[in-house]
Amino acid sequence: MKKIDLHMHTIPTVSETYFQFSLDKLKQYVDSAELDAIAITNHDMFDLSQFNEIVEAVDCVVFPGIEINLESGHVLVISERENLDDFQLKANAVSRKVVNVGDFITFDELVQIFGDLNNYLVIPHYEKRPSLHAETIKRLRGFISAGEVDSPKKFVRMAKDDTELTPVIFSDVRIFEGMTKFPMRQTYIDCGELSLKSLKFSFRDRSKVALSKFDGNSLFQVFEDGQKLSTGLNIVLGARSSGKTVTLTQINNDCENVKYIQQFSLVQRDDANYEKEFNADVARQKSILADKHLTPFKTVLDDVLNIDIDVNRRKVAEYLESLLKSAEEAQKLDSFSKVALFNETLFEVGEDRTLNDLISSVRQLIENIEYRDIIDRHVDISGLKALACELIVLLWSKAYERKKKCLVNDVMRDVKSKLQLRTSATQVKDVDLYNVMLEHKKISRFNEIAKLLQEEKVIFEESFQGFKVVCKQRAFSGAGEIKNLSGQRVAFSDAFREYSNPYKYLAVLKANDGLTPSEFYKYFACIDYEILNKDGFTVSGGERSEFRLLQEIKNAQYFDYLLIDEPESSFDNLFLKSEVNQMLKEISRNMPVVIVTHNSVVGASIKADYMIYTAKEIEGGKLYIEDTLGIHQITS
The missing domain is CATH 1.10.287 (Helix Hairpins)
Known part of the structure; x- marks a missing residue:
């Protein structure tokens, strides 16, 4: 298996902030990561003289490449290590078209510049921003060798799906003077000799590409010292003050898009503040559900907002009066x-x-x-x-x-x-009777729909690990409720007197200059959102903490990593061994999950895919942990 990193930057361009390239740091990175091949892929440019200098300095295969701003996203175009003058000319053609931030070349221009793309290694940003538009991917599909992702989670998901591109993960690193740590994002490939042809051939078989050299996609390296993590469920086990939290913090700092549930962060400490925080979270969820439920009604309201039924009646009366008078004359x-x-x-x-x-x-x-x-x-x-x-x-x-x-x-x-x-x-007055009747019907329908919204009923209900989330609609009980919802220092008492007649109520709201018309739809129905325990009662203080932990774990699906620090410090073992462990096992099937614990009972009960044991070692003022791979420095 060869270890490769085919995406790195050595020259600052308009697409990024300035940095000072360091050849020594590049050599250190190649040596410390034990890379077999790299590609130099600067944004929309290629520097042949610098490339030759890098080839002479590093002890690995170096491919020439370029990262191109292509319409809606980025794509790597990597060449064979020959005819470099020709590749320089083609890269120069790209550089002339991409001069300012936001510039790009089209797919047709890409083909016009590089000719037959089958002669190159073409790797688009796929599960990585800025990713190419699906239509562009479709046009490129016949030339694409692999798709670049930005996390082990996405790598594993694509590796399991035969309909997806073969995944690769690269550092996308800027090599600069003063770098203190190197990235751990590289790909292993079973390709024999390192040539463009062998790489392209191996990318056709996703089984030849992996996150690790000997463990396939089940493990990936997380620290420079060789420490690995499972792409599933990990336990960091050890005594108190043995470096577990330090390890978790380092993972959080080194990785991107991480959900980190810190120790005691969800525990009720101060009753008043915790309740306020919990209620604020409930209010956010309520607002989301309210908007989702009331948005269709907003369309109905906007359709009648500018209808004035009194003006329509006056126009019809004037029309009839002028028509009769004209007949008499x-x-x-x-x-x-x-x-x-x-x-x-x-x-x-x-x-x-x-x-x-x-x-x-x-x-x-x-x-x-x-x-x-x-x-x-x-x-x-x-x-x-x-x-x-x-x-x-x-x-x-x-x-x-x-x-x-x-x-x-x-x-x-x-x-x-x-x-x-x-x-x-007498001239007969103009009036569009059809439009008058249409607007009258709209108002009638608006009144019917608004009154239906005021009927009490459950609009959303979800059972969740022993809890129940219930969302209801009902009529406002008073002007004060509407004022609290609006967040405005405006009296709603006059409007509320017409609340039973929706159109008249809307007319009074329109007459109030202190209100924003785009918010009117929120003032017609009250949306209640509450969380109940298994007995059907509103959750207590301790149950709030349990619910929030479960909710945080559930929301972790939108992240690439989930880290939890010593949940047993905040919750009892029975709760952890049932609801929490079940959810963690489920979510770890799709992403790396790391749990720190000092409790071997909890650690054993969860049946992790990978376990790290930590023990504190202090030598020369430096803190080390001893784990499954040996002794590793964590911090100074």
């Missing part, structure tokens, strides 16, 4: 009032919201990344683009027609106005 019409345009109705020129929404929906299907694979299985991307273009052309056509109608309406208004000045006959 039928025998007295003169030549001006008999002109066809005298009582002509103006063209309706409203915006075509449906077409705009449809174009937005098609565009979302084209640009969506998260569900790209599902969309592509059912809808051809070229068909979607053709549909979007046809709809946009139709929108332009309708906009042109609307512009013509507006011009005609201007002429009609001018003619009608001048005719009216030359006759004493």
